[in-house]
């Protein structure tokens with residue numbers, strides 16, 4: 233398949249290794265990968281704060297970067313940015329061209345589960361990992377059935393993808409999909425509560441005895457990592473793209 | 481601004497957070513309710529269908545509210561119930577006072593009513609010489625403590641049993657140092673029994689009002705609504721107009737979820753249906769608007785009126801559990817409190833006291849889209865120029881920087897350099913709340929784009 237990468241600003245600027253892993257793993261799977269130019273932020277920091285006017289120009293710039301780009305799918309290694317992009321594109325542009333872009337948007341795990349499943353992992357990943365089930369991926373993108381939901385049919389795409397890797401041991405923290413407390417500007421505006429949420433989250437992951445906290449949302453991982461290091465806990469964060477890339 | 485400064489949610493929450501043991505205990509106690517809810521909900525294979533049905537019943541009723549309110553009024557009157565309409569809190573209080581003074585009531589026993597809290601009725605009546613006794617155990621505790629409720633189902637959840645013991649010792653004469661819940665509950669019961677016997681009128685909230693029957697449903701675990709309603713001659717039931725349901729069947733659907741989602745009980749211990757005055761007595765129903773019909777005009781805000789007040793969203797809310805109910809500046813705290821209270825929040829802060837994690841929306845038995853409503857409130861506030869103080873100054877700047885690739889690249893490159901070369905201690909104060917509590921991210925040397933240009937193009 234021909235895949236256009238959607239690399240949100242946070243990944244581009246702070247976690248290039250997540251972008252690299254995403255690119256490499258998709259190439260290893262035999263896809264042709266391109267990076268459309270002119271990508272910026274999806275507008276989430278602004279729209280989440282209610283500031284739609286301030287978000288408009290930014291969001292449309294990102295949308296324009298993908299308009300008319302020839303590809304089968306647009307893949308993003310950050311769940312909450314993807315959700316925001318989808319919603320904001322829709323909000324600011326309801327043209328058919330915008331819809332074409334929206335219909336091609338996939339979060340990486342979602343893409344690997346629903347569109348182009350991995351046939352085989354070549355290498356084992358002999359570690360215990362504690363999965364970070366971040367809110368937007370779980371509750372808005374349905375990467376897994378949220379713990380509040382009592383449907384008899386349950387699914388978990390993150391586990392389904394990772395569990396095919398040999399020797400990987402998957403576990404979950406207590407209160408498995410409770411928010412880590414980042415919430416964009418919430419971390420700054422509501423510093424004390426946010427910090428307590430992050431602290432609890434970091435400890436719950438640590439208490440599983442896992443070597444890595446693995447997640448699909450770089451912003452949550454950045455938050456948890458900051459708290460892990462402040463609390464000096466012997467556990468590290470890894471993006472799911474990095475784990476998959478290592479095992480391919 | 482300074483007189484409201486201490487009312488800002490973040491500031492109040494920060495004070496609550498100072499006592500980490502208390503936060504842990506508060507958070508755990510409420511999470512325990514969430515876990516009980518999970519067990520109770522999962523014991524019904526049809527739970528998710530019930531939620532869908534519950535949501536549709538409430539939406540249907542709200543869409544045809546005028547019709548059902550009229551039907552309700554007629555059927556009530558046919559049953560000998562007197563119906564009153566109050567457009568706001570002041571009118572509600574006047575109506576209640578009118579009824580009470582007509583009967584020369586000196587003491588009113590009351591149970592299960594967040595609405596009277598919303599209307600600030602207690603102080604209003606007390607100023608007019610009427611003693612008001614809250615009869616739910618939790619509500620009585622906070623009444624004695626002189627505090628507002630901090631949760632809609634467990635209003636004294638913020639107090640530890642030792643604190644209740646101290647309070648009871650001081651106010652109702654229990655033994656000094658006693659904190660055994662059974663002992664304290666017994667003492668409270670005896671104390672409340674005296675109040676019931678000496679009251680001249682009783683008042684309750686309403687969980688559901690059944691249009692087809694002209695009846696109201698009140699759910700309690702202690703039976704105190706019945707004690708109140710059956711003893712004195714006058715009984716008053718105050719309800720928000722959103723409490724309407726069409727018929728008994730729809731009430732039954734909501735009853736199956738209410739207690740399960742609140743405390744994990746299959747059903748509340750007492751679900752009492754009142755459909756007429758007792759022999760020789762009087763029954764009044766006061767239907768209150770107080771901003772509700774305004775909310776109905778906004779399609780998104782209107783869905784907050786589907787709420788059946790189970791409190792489930794508070795129990796699951798990670799922010800509420802760590803900031804306490806009193807930080808919200810509104811009678812109803814937590815996610816639903818933001819949904820129905822943000823418009824009345826003159827600090828313009830509670831709409832932002834949320835990470836938009838969406839757990840509340842998923843837990844809600846009537847599918848109130850709480851995160852969507854909260855997000856919408858932020859937008860309404862921003863459009864009205866009511867952003868919280870900090871945001872007003874930095875958001876337009878963020879918007880400009882993010883919208884321009886060169887500006888974004890330059891500022892992020894500067895930030896990365898700063899993160900790499902400056903010592904953390906120098907940066908932390910600049911990074912605000914982030915750096916105060918967490919380590920700053922370890923910055924990479926270059927952006928992904930730069931890597932890509934070098935390695936792939």
Ligand code: SF4
Nearest residue numbers: 787788790791793844
């Ligand atoms: S919004 Fe939903 S979960 Fe929250 S109190 Fe109301 S009914 Fe319960």
